[in-house]
Amino acid sequence: MLDFNPLYSTPQIAAIEQFIDQHYPLAGPVSCRMLQRGLNDVYLAVASSGERYVFRLSHRRARGPADVKTETAFLAHVSQSDVPVAAAIPTREGSLFVEGDAPEGPRQAVLFRAIEGRKPDTADAGDARANGKTLALLHNAAETFQPEGALYRLDLEHLLHRPLARICDSGVVEDAGVRSDLEDIAARTAKAIEAFADLTWTYCHGDCHGSNARINDAGEAVFFDFDDGGPGYLAYDLSVFLWAQTSFGRRSTAMWDAFVDGYRAVRPITPDDFEAAHRFVIVRHFWLMGEYASRTQEWGSEAVGWIARQANFLKTWETERCVDRLL
Template identity: 80%
Template structure:
């Protein structure tokens, strides 16, 4: 007989429905359908009165458990501060998240009201400006939030060094020269960021690439998906939007300009934070590579094999942006 030890299990939709109906005071029973399986499991839940909700079941990740306690506390703070975000819905007992046990271990669930509005468009400068404004409002509100007990700090250890180790340990990058390139780029990037010395620290969204939002009828970007957030570098939070404009073959910065102009209309950016954001593009890419590398056993080496080809992007970005500071 085979001895199974699952890395990741998918829950029956009926079990998700039962959990929501048991723990939340909604109008009538809900019916669910899975929207997404992967980094997290995401379900659309529809009540008997047509009300729509989103239930997110956190994935067990290499970083450790999902920090839903800090995340939901921050979202509640943002809602109370008037920042447009998808706020968590409390259970009958007033809790902002649930915890259950799958074959692979504990997993956490959060219920949100589904957002109205449309998906942002990649080439719409108005949508880029809306994202910049909401991120600035979020960072302003974050100044009055204390992330006591946060499980993760979005520092270089979390965003760069550990992901690089996951890439190395996964065996996906077989070429020793490519591994050496990645390590040298990471070392130079860390040294350059450390040299700033006075970068702004805030509570980060962590994944503000422009599409973790819905654009309301009023033109606001309403944010969701704070799963990768936490206390960290403001420059990193800015850089994710730029990274989305220049990675994986993209080369447009017009949306970045619109995003930054709108951000600055609400909140100033120090010269060091702006300059560091260019460096953090590399950090963001290595972080993503590390996330995928950590799932090689779950998703398969072919699914994550693109990681081995990404040194060229990092070298090109470094050379184009910082060639006068490399030597």
């Protein structure tokens, strides 16, 4: 018999429902439906009482296992500081996370209470300001958080150098000239970031692109999706929102300006952090390309072929948005 040794399996819905009933003290039986699969498997779980939850089953990734211990501890910490976030629901044993066995190996799982509110409007300045304000509150609360045993640091090795290696190793970029361009851009970007004298270090959300939130009745942006977070550069955490406004053919920075206004209404941004955020747009793009490149065997080269066409965006950003800013 052939053992296919799966890279990634999708559980039956009934198995997810049984898993939640087994590990969490919800009013059962729980009814689930899948919301999305791929980067993580995410399910809407509804208890018999009508209460709604979100269950996230982490994907097995090239970086290693999900750091659910640090993530959920940070969420508990910032929740106590009244930062609007989706905190984890404890298991029957009192843990904020649990692990399940899949054919490909162990996968980490967390249950969150579903956030009430609407999806942010990516063209609404008020929603952009709300995102900036919540990120600033998050960074304020992070000043009193001590991550113990964090698995990942959002430094240049994690965000830039390893992703570049995954891109090159994947075979997706066949043109040697394009690979050389990517390597040169990465080297220049790392050198420019390392030249900043005093960049702020914090605990990052890691994926604050504007849509990982719900806008509640009070107009607050309630954050979720912290699984790419960790101790890292504050400038990187800022840059993700700017990147979302300007990558993949998007050209507007009006929402970035509103986001920065919202952030600065709560806490200042140092000149170095603000300037470095523009460099970190390139880092963010490399990180995303590396994430997709690492899944080539799972998703197929056609699904990640866009990576080979990104050098022009990066070169244009570097010359128009970084070099000119510092002249």
